[in-house]
Amino acid sequence: MLDTLGIALIGCGTVGGGVAEILLRHGDRLASRAGRPLALRRIVVRDPSKVRDPIIPKELISTDHAAAIHDPSVHVVVELIGGTTTAKKVVLDALSAGKHVVTANKALLADAGHEIFEAARKAQRAVCFEAAVAGGVPIIRALGESLAANQVTAIQGILNGTSNFILTAMAEQGMTYAAALAEAQKLGYAEADPTLDVDGSDAAHKLAVLAQIAFGVAARPHEIQRNGIDTLDAMDIRFADELGYTIKLLAEAWTGEVEGERGRQGEGESKSGRRVALHVAPVLLRHTDLLAQVRGAYNAILVHGDIVGETLYQGPGAGRGPTASSVVADLIDIAVGRAQCTFAAAQLWSKANKGFEIEPAERVRSRFYLRLLVADKPGVLADVTRILADEQISISSMVQHEAAESGGSPVPLVIVTHYAETGRFKAALAKINRLASAAAPAVFFSMGD
Amino acid sequence: MLDTLGIALIGCGTVGGGVAEILLRHGDRLASRAGRPLALRRIVVRDPSKVRDPIIPKELISTDHAAAIHDPSVHVVVELIGGTTTAKKVVLDALSAGKHVVTANKALLADAGHEIFEAARKAQRAVCFEAAVAGGVPIIRALGESLAANQVTAIQGILNGTSNFILTAMAEQGMTYAAALAEAQKLGYAEADPTLDVDGSDAAHKLAVLAQIAFGVAARPHEIQRNGIDTLDAMDIRFADELGYTIKLLAEAWTGEVEGERGRQGEGESKSGRRVALHVAPVLLRHTDLLAQVRGAYNAILVHGDIVGETLYQGPGAGRGPTASSVVADLIDIAVGRAQCTFAAAQLWSKANKGFEIEPAERVRSRFYLRLLVADKPGVLADVTRILADEQISISSMVQHEAAESGGSPVPLVIVTHYAETGRFKAALAKINRLASAAAPAVFFSMGD
Numbered sequence: 001m002l003d004t005l006g007i008a009l010i011g012c013g014t015v016g017g018g019v020a021e022i023l024l025r026h027g028d029r030l031a032s033r034a035g036r037p038l039a040l041r042r043i044v045v046r047d048p049s050k051v052r053d054p055i056i057p058k059e060l061i062s063t064d065h066a067a068a069i070h071d072p073s074v075h076v077v078v079e080l081i082g083g084t085t086t087a088k089k090v091v092l093d094a095l096s097a098g099k100h101v102v103t104a105n106k107a108l109l110a111d112a113g114h115e116i117f118e119a120a121r122k123a124q125r126a127v128c129f130e131a132a133v134a135g136g137v138p139i140i141r142a143l144g145e146s147l148a149a150n151q152v153t154a155i156q157g158i159l160n161g162t163s164n165f166i167l168t169a170m171a172e173q174g175m176t177y178a179a180a181l182a183e184a185q186k187l188g189y190a191e192a193d194p195t196l197d198v199d200g201s202d203a204a205h206k207l208a209v210l211a212q213i214a215f216g217v218a219a220r221p222h223e224i225q226r227n228g229i230d231t232l233d234a235m236d237i238r239f240a241d242e243l244g245y246t247i248k249l250l251a252e253a254w255t256g257e258v259e260g261e262r263g264r265q266g267e268g269e270s271k272s273g274r275r276v277a278l279h280v281a282p283v284l285l286r287h288t289d290l291l292a293q294v295r296g297a298y299n300a301i302l303v304h305g306d307i308v309g310e311t312l313y314q315g316p317g318a319g320r321g322p323t324a325s326s327v328v329a330d331l332i333d334i335a336v337g338r339a340q341c342t343f344a345a346a347q348l349w350s351k352a353n354k355g356f357e358i359e360p361a362e363r364v365r366s367r368f369y370l371r372l373l374v375a376d377k378p379g380v381l382a383d384v385t386r387i388l389a390d391e392q393i394s395i396s397s398m399v400q401h402e403a404a405e406s407g408g409s410p411v412p413l414v415i416v417t418h419y420a421e422t423g424r425f426k427a428a429l430a431k432i433n434r435l436a437s438a439a440a441p442a443v444f445f446s447m448g449d
Numbered sequence: 450m451l452d453t454l455g456i457a458l459i460g461c462g463t464v465g466g467g468v469a470e471i472l473l474r475h476g477d478r479l480a481s482r483a484g485r486p487l488a489l490r491r492i493v494v495r496d497p498s499k500v501r502d503p504i505i506p507k508e509l510i511s512t513d514h515a516a517a518i519h520d521p522s523v524h525v526v527v528e529l530i531g532g533t534t535t536a537k538k539v540v541l542d543a544l545s546a547g548k549h550v551v552t553a554n555k556a557l558l559a560d561a562g563h564e565i566f567e568a569a570r571k572a573q574r575a576v577c578f579e580a581a582v583a584g585g586v587p588i589i590r591a592l593g594e595s596l597a598a599n600q601v602t603a604i605q606g607i608l609n610g611t612s613n614f615i616l617t618a619m620a621e622q623g624m625t626y627a628a629a630l631a632e633a634q635k636l637g638y639a640e641a642d643p644t645l646d647v648d649g650s651d652a653a654h655k656l657a658v659l660a661q662i663a664f665g666v667a668a669r670p671h672e673i674q675r676n677g678i679d680t681l682d683a684m685d686i687r688f689a690d691e692l693g694y695t696i697k698l699l700a701e702a703w704t705g706e707v708e709g710e711r712g713r714q715g716e717g718e719s720k721s722g723r724r725v726a727l728h729v730a731p732v733l734l735r736h737t738d739l740l741a742q743v744r745g746a747y748n749a750i751l752v753h754g755d756i757v758g759e760t761l762y763q764g765p766g767a768g769r770g771p772t773a774s775s776v777v778a779d780l781i782d783i784a785v786g787r788a789q790c791t792f793a794a795a796q797l798w799s800k801a802n803k804g805f806e807i808e809p810a811e812r813v814r815s816r817f818y819l820r821l822l823v824a825d826k827p828g829v830l831a832d833v834t835r836i837l838a839d840e841q842i843s844i845s846s847m848v849q850h851e852a853a854e855s856g857g858s859p860v861p862l863v864i865v866t867h868y869a870e871t872g873r874f875k876a877a878l879a880k881i882n883r884l885a886s887a888a889a890p891a892v893f894f895s896m897g898d
Contacts, residue, residue: 293739
């Protein structure tokens with residue numbers, strides 16, 4: 001049997017505590033899977049006086065990052081403190097001290113992937129991050145290894161469990177956004193400040209990581225078009241349902257090589273380089289779509305590869321067990337030697353990696369759901385349809401219900417378009433919002449088909 | 450860049466042709482993923498005169514296994530001829546010649562896993578087989594690597610696309626088994642002789658492979674309880690639907706550690722060693738279950754791990770592209786060096802591997818769907834329920850419709866039981882079948898919950 005792999009854990013909150021517990025409780029299992037023992041040597045925390053699982057030996061705990069990183073009996077540093085300042089220093093220091101790194105920190109990778117991976121290549125050490133995207137769902141290995149024969153042509157992911165929980169409660173129990181959020185907070189699925197989850201930022205960080213693996217594209221989070229669910233009106237969930245659709249917060253990446261018209265680039269465009277469109281947004285999916293059926297706090301990712309076709313990966317997207325399971329899988333990969341092979345071959349966040357370019361959002365083609373609140377009077381529909389026609393946007397379907405009491409109060413009007421370029425659609429939208437009959441700004445979403 | 454990895458392809462049918470095409474058409478892509486070129490050096494076929502894809506250079510084709518295996522420029526032998534005689538010889542010869550092996554042959558692994566893996570360990574070469582189970586779905590890597598921190602406690606798989614296609618057509622279009630099979634054959638989803646697909650043999654081979662990875666159990670296919678869909682009556686699909694269930698052909702493995710009562714072993718049993726129950730059978734799943742929603746020729750596997758909880762893997766289970774995609778992923782793993790690490794660490798089909806024992810089928814606990822055809826006369830229900838009660842089997846629900854014309858013709862009676870030991874259920878079944886009022890042998894299925 002090979003030598004023991006020594007591990008330092010930086011951060012011992014929910015996930016860190018889970019990792020510590022697995023390492024301490026299942027030593028025999030892990031040694032048999034890895035072909036060598038995995039030993040937890042040090043745990044670095046902010047508050048050493050905090051009460052922890054009694055299985056954690058007190059003598060492992062300290063507040064000293066540097067001592068843990070430079071301990072010669074430590075071979076891998078697991079960064080689980082989150083954020084992009086201390087975490088970045090810990091990761092870079094660990095690499096320069098010759099340690100492998102395991103992290104669940106998508107924000108750090110999305111923000112500083114180049115710097116971290118260049119440092120790792122220089123130090124000839126591996127950086128593993130299965131837990132950074134979709135918790136217990138092994139999407140990093142799927143994209144990087146299992147689908148390696150393919151060029152991925154599209155990714156559609158439900159990557160934020162909090163948002164999916166809220167959307168499920170709104171759709172199935174008719175809750176308002178505020179009530180569903182309160183329920184999610186009560187059950188521990190949402191933080192006290194849920195902003196990063198519900199505004200799409202968290203999903204955008206994860207999408208940036210997936211896009212690097214699948215397309216070699218170094219998308220900074222601010223380059224990803226992003227709409228959250230925090231402004232979603234229950235009315236639109238009902239209209240979508242009536243049309244046969246479910247609204248999901250999707251993180252999507254797609255190239256012009258996808259079947260069907262969505263994402264197809266203009267003529268001649270394909271010659272100038274390969275492009276990928278990226279966004280995080282509420283999207284209307286047909287009720288029968290696989291992703292439409294993903295309920296509650298689950299995550300799921302549908303990947304389209306040019307050879308394999310569509311494969312789906314689904315599971316718990318967050319939480320102690322699932323995330324710790326992925327962190328420990330990375331530790332076993334390092335113990336076995338796989339991670340080092342993968343790291344060398346993959347050349348992630350490398351300048352040598354000639355990846356896709358990001359398709360400008362305005363050029364992306366999509367079908368759109370458009371919901372207006374308009375005055376219930378003659379000529380309004382004529383005005384709206386004229387504006388759409390002027391931008392070459394044709395209408396696929398429409399819903400307007402008879403107003404119960406039409407005493408001048410605005411009524412909703414829902415229009416689903418055929419494929420249109422986002423730029424032209426938004427131009428039409430601006431004109432519609434300037435109509436005298438528009439009682440509120442128009443609401444719109446992409447259609448998933 | 451490392452040296453070229455030389456590949457010999459033994460068998461060039463549907464899947465082999467797909468592998469050849471990927472290697473020949475996407476050389477740059479594969480080299481960039483693997484960090485070294487992958488070169489197709491030889492293709493061995495039965496009939497060299499057969500017309501093939503023009504991309505395949507004729508000079509690579511021969512009928513000489515030995516020459517391909519012993520070619521010093523060949524480092525990996527890909528066995529895609531199927532069967533367990535010539536294929537076994539090819540694999541063993543390749544290993545003893547010092548070549549790595551990639552195979553999609555589940556029957557060979559289920560039948561001769563020990564012999565092949567011992568030979569590979571002796572030769573210090575890797576055997577890879579992602580394509581052997583569920584085509585393009587990376588379930589081998591998921592179980593062996595991504596979930597390595599977990600003890601898997603249950604696997605539920607739709608592993609035979611032909612059967613799932615037929616069941617979907619029966620359920621959704623109300624077809625008879627015969628009509629659905631004919632449709633599957635017309636569309637190329639079923640062979641002219643579909644026996645191995647529809648009688649559960651193919652799924653049992655695949656389950657044996659998964660059970661080896663997840664439980665270290667060396668189940669020979671004949672040790673796996675197996676019922677196919679070839680005797681399924683459309684009537685039972687309708688009754689199941691009425692009760693809220695969908696019938697799927699599942700390959701299942703589960704331990705006593707699963708939540709809920711299913712599979713729980715008798716008291717004291719757990720002390721004598723860890724046991725896993727295995728079967729392939731039509732199972733009733735609630736309409737809302739993830740696997741109930743898998744339609745057509747798709748495969749899907751739900752894996753329960755003790756740390757991660759449930760994760761689901763879904764995709765095309767067969768066919769040229771999906772299967773070739775998995776074969777080439779294995780080739781890249783070998784080129785990168787991952788496969789060699791995995792092979793050494795995993796110790797599959799090893800006598801040193803103290804795995805689970807197989808739970809005797811009679812001891813497995815389950816709920817059951819029981820459908821009788823009985824004479825429509827007084828006392829029948831009393832007889833049946835008395836027999837069940839005598840075996841301590843209690844009834845959860847029951848369906849008997851009013852007979853349209855009760856002119857003495859037998860009527861169906863459906864009973865769903867609470868949990869019962871399979872042995873006692875079968876004892877009751879034998880008594881029920883001996884009743885004078887039984888017009889046909891009773892039909893039964895396990896319930897998935």
